[in-house]
Amino acid sequence: MYGAIYLEDGTVYEGKGFGFEGTSCGELVFNTSMTGYQEILTDPSYAGQIITMTYPLIGNYGVNSNYNEAKKSYAKGLIIKSLCEKPSNFMSENNLDKMMKDLKIVGVYGIDTRSLTKKIRNSGAMKCIISNKVLKSEEIKNYFDNWRCEDDWMKEVGVKGICKIEGTGPKVVLVDFGVKKNIIRNLMKKNCEIIVVPYNTPYEVIMALNPEGILLSNGPGDPKCAVEAIEMVKKIMSKLPVFGICLGHQILSLAAGGETYKMKFGHRGGNHGVIDIKLDKSFITSQNHGYAVQGESLKGTGMIETFKNLNDDTVEGIEHEYLPVFSVQFHPEGAPGPEDTSYLFDKFINYMKEGWGKGEK
Template sequence: MYGALYLEDGTVYEGKGFGFKGTSCGELVFNTSMTGYQEILTDPSYAGQVITMTYPLIGNYGINKTYDEAKKSYAKGMIIKSLCDNPSNFMSEKSLDETMKELEIVGIYGVDTRSITKKIRNNGTMKCVITTEKLNAEEVLEYFSNWRSEDEWMKEVGVKDVCKIDGIGPRVALIDFGAKSNILRNLMKRNCEIIVFPYNASYELIMSVKPDGILLSNGPGNPKCAVEAIEMVRKIMDKIPVFGICLGHQILALAAGGETYKMKFGHRGGNHGVIDLNLNKSFITSQNHGYAVHRESLKATGMIEIFKNLNDDTVEGIEHEYLPVFSVQFHPEGAPGPEDTSYLFDKFIDLIKRGDNK
């Protein structure tokens, strides 16, 4: 099957198609993970994006639904160098190709993913059209002109109504901007009672259930578009413990008076080094974000930097100087990638148990 990738700068890559037959337009990004393609495809944070995998062989261990991070995918496409359609894994239930057909995700392979990655690194993320159809120039331009900005995807990928997961431990209000299942699993592992709220839940609604703590989830889009959540966090952060992950980290920074910015090409992969400035210890983390927090903007907000990226020195975590409030830019729940920083969930639970004393 034919496959092609059209970039907004006029570059065209032709290869072979797999997965869903059709055409999609999205933001072109790259991910450096060697494994975890299933978790990546089902991570709601990839909403509206076409993902280039830098590792050359993808699909070799198949798919098992146990490892889905959401019930559906919001990604717009996947680009790989070499497709393995004969997976070798006793847990495999189906191939990547079959799964992408079911998820209605367009894929192409047999293209120079190294060249695509270098282009993103040099020029930044850009719009692209991924297709298994033969398109003329006018049709490609029409897809580009109808491209939808990813700024407000968080409004679509999370829950629409409040829902509850029973537990015998602390009651945690999870604000769902596109939460990965492994965040829920980590809270359930710690016996939490979890009440999941939509992205725009009000302060009054959340406080009506008397939560012991608030977890701001990961998700797609521009954090500044989470206007309702930013206002809610401003009201709640001096009342009960708050823990932010990825997009939740950026929202917390904005609520405290900080600033965020869009990065050139972001961090996406399972091999990003960070240092815990409190422990003076380094960790390899899983990351997926295109925005970051301005370090200088944190001055006079009461927020202190507690994690730093070892590759580009960007802010990877913050905490308040006296309130029980903290957040990280990376994913302590992994999936895919290392879970060495899962101790941060324990830190959150400890803050809840200790009340208002950090």
């Protein structure tokens, strides 16, 4: 089956199609992970994006439904160099092609992904059309003219009502901007009682749930679009322990008075080095974000930088000077990628167990 991608600068890459038959338009990004294609495709943070995998061979270990990070995919397409159609893994339930058909994701393989990645690095993330048919110039123009970057994807990908997961440990309200299942799994391992609430849940509703801590999840889009959440966090950060991950980190920064900006091509992959400034120790982390926090904007907010990216010095973590409030730009839960920084969940649990938010501090 024919496959092609059309970039907004006029470049066309031709290859072979796989997955769902159709045409999609989205933001073209790249991911440097060697494994984890299933988790990446089902991570809600990729909503509206067409993902290029830089590792050349994809699909070799198949797919297993237990490793999905959400019930559906919000990604617009997948671009790879080589497709493995006969996976070898005793846990494999099916191949990648079948999974993408089921999730309605358009795929193209046989593309020079190295050339494509270099183009993104030089020009930045850009509009892209992915299709398994030859498109006429009028069709291409129509797709680009009618596509807009939806910065508020968080409003679509999260829960629409309050749901509860029983546990015997601390009660955590998880604000869902597009949460990955592995964040929930990490809280469940700590026996937390988890109450998942929509992205725009007001402060008063959250406090009425009597939480012992608040977790701000990952998710897609521009953090400045989370207006309701920013206002909620402003009120709640002096009342309870708060832990932000990825988009949650950016929202916490905005609530504290900092600023965010869109990066040229973002950080996406399972091999990004960061340094814990307090511990003076480096870690390899899993990352997926197109926005970042402006370090200079944190001055005078009460927030201090705790993690820094080893490649470009961008802010990777912050915490309040005296409140039990902190966040990280990377993913301590991995999926895919290393879980070396999962100790941050213990830090959050300890804050709650110490009685923060109960008038004991």
